[in-house]
Amino acid sequence: MVALSRRGFICGGAAVAALATVPAVAATGIKTLANGKTEVNLAANKSLAKVGGVVQLSIKKYGKVAVIRTSKTDNGFAVIRLACPHEGVIVKPDSQGGWNCPPPRGHGSSFALNGTLIGGGEANSSLKPIKFTATSKAVTIA
Ligand code: FES
Numbered sequence: 001m002v003a004l005s006r007r008g009f010i011c012g013g014a015a016v017a018a019l020a021t022v023p024a025v026a027a028t029g030i031k032t033l034a035n036g037k038t039e040v041n042l043a044a045n046k047s048l049a050k051v052g053g054v055v056q057l058s059i060k061k062y063g064k065v066a067v068i069r070t071s072k073t074d075n076g077f078a079v080i081r082l083a084c085p086h087e088g089v090i091v092k093p094d095s096q097g098g099w100n101c102p103p104p105r106g107h108g109s110s111f112a113l114n115g116t117l118i119g120g121g122e123a124n125s126s127l128k129p130i131k132f133t134a135t136s137k138a139v140t141i142a
Helices: none
Strands: 008-011 012-014 029-030 038-041 054-059 063-070 079-083 116-117 132-134 138-141
Touching: 038 054, 063 138, 079 132, 079 138
Parallel strands: none
Antiparallel strands: 008 012, 029 038, 038 138, 054 063, 063 079, 132 138
């Protein structure tokens, strides 16, 4: 892994340039499959067409999560829980292209877009990744 900057974006060994703030929008085209997995349709979520695009959704077993486009490959995504590992406050997009654990309930920890802990606040670990599979048509969250 190669860190490009404080806000560097790291994915699968391939570094992606630091990204401008990307508004995280609510996901649409969400389907719960018979096996309990959650499918995010890519055609219905245009913001995931671009590297750095983000959508947010809630899944019963994980709470609020984000799907992030990390590269143009079919499997080029990250899926992370948005609950801060310190006390579970939901992190918010920040002005530097990552996530911040907001006051007054949160304590100000910062995370890269892919959930990697940057520092500050009280968190001592990254946002938790969630297993998924992806194709050119959908991201399926385990
Ligand atoms: S709850 Fe996020 S830093 Fe404390």
